[in-house]
Amino acid sequence: MSKRxxxxxxxxxxxxxxxxxxxxxxxxxxxxxxxxxHEMPDLPGAHEDGTFHVTPDGRLQPD
Structure with a gap:
């Protein structure tokens, strides 16, 4: 054995x-x-549907 x-x-x-x-x-x-x-959204419900929807021609329309 070698000495340390x-x-x-x-x-x-x-x-x-x-x-x-x-x-x-x-x-x-x-x-x-x-x-x-995996970051959480800033506000609760931010990932859910809002008050707008996309029309078939690509425009945003309020609900």
Whole structure:
């Protein structure tokens, strides 16, 4: 068996800490990113039918 020196242990600890820090930054930035396709609408019911409808010729008409 080879002996582990203090430098080897420090180097391994520094690498593990660096990888963990980068992983935490990536996870945090992806989790907090604004927007995205699963974002909730600003107002309740915003995704539901409003008071307008589209006519066959493509115009908006009030209900």
């Amino acid at each position: 020196t203090t430098g080897d242990v420090f180097r391994r600890t520094a690498v593990v800490a660096g990888v963990s820090a980068v992983g935490a930054l990536v996870w945090s930035s992806r989790r907090r990113s604004a927007g995205g396709r």
